[in-house]
Amino acid sequence: MNLTVDQIDILQELVNIGVGRAAGVLNEMIGSPICLRIPYIKLLSPPELRPELKKRFNGDLLSTVRLNFSGAFSGTAELIFPTESASTLVEVLTDEVVGTPDLDSVKIGTLLEVGNIVLNGVMGSLSNMLAQHLEYSLPTYVEGMVDRLLMSKELDANASVFLAHTRFTIEQLQIAGDIIxxxxxxxxxxxxKAIELAFESDDERDSGCPERFRYS
Known part of the structure; x- marks a missing residue:
């Protein structure tokens, strides 16, 4: 499936709104400036996901937070980091250092909380801006290489995979991951279709962007 330029622009805007709100929540949690940015998005078919992740993460061990969603549209949202980057993120957020006996449990708990905030921010943005009801499961944590992560879930060959490259900036640290x-x-x-309906009025089409998608 090929997306139009307008569809890409709106999807990127919606995801950016979601991660922006998530960054605000994380800022309040840690009392330190944190910036989340989505440099680009990409639509993939399921067979394209494995080589894409292998190319992007180059055989790294990965830390993944998953959140199932259902309602007007359904599927799975994931936040993926190389495990080394995930550990760095946890150190910054918790002041725990490598070698701390309880670091693994702290890391999992922290990443679950961060993943829940970011993924709920993104899915909440899609739900609210498009006026579509969604429900969410509790987040789960999975760690492993790309092949293990993909083996741990069934992926319908006719599903659609939406990938958004995510960049965390905290105290001059650049931590990259993916929202899938x-x-x-x-x-x-x-x-x-919900996006198309948001543009159905002539006034909105003339303005180039529906009023409810605008934010400052």
């Missing part, structure tokens, strides 16, 4: 939204068959089309 895997939509069940028909769900991504339902979301695109």
């Amino acid at each position: 939204l895997i939509f069940k068959v028909g769900s991504f089309d339902a979301m695109l």
Whole structure:
């Protein structure tokens, strides 16, 4: 499936709004400036996901937080970091240092909290801005190489995979990861239809962007 320029622009804007709100929550949590940015997004087919992740992460051990969503559209949202970057993120957020006996449990708990905030921010942005109801499961944590992560879930060949490269900037540290939204068959089309409906009035089309998508 090929997205139009307008669809790409709106999807990127919606994701950016979501991560912006998540950054605000994280700022309050840690009392330190944190910036989340989405440099680009990409739509993939399920067979393209494995080579894409292998190319991006180059055989790194990965830390993944997963959140299932259902409702107007359904699927799985994931926040993926190389485990080394995830540990760095946890150190910055918690002041725990490498070698601390309880670091693993602290890391999992912290990443679950961060993942829940970021993924809920993104999915909440899609839900609210497109006026579509969604429900969420509790987040889960998985660690492993790309092949193990993909083996741990069934991926329908006709599903749609939406990948958003994510960049965390905290105290001059650059931590990169990915947000991956895997939509069940028909769900991504339902979301695109909701976007189309948001542009259905002539006034909104003339303005180039629906009023409810604008923010300062």
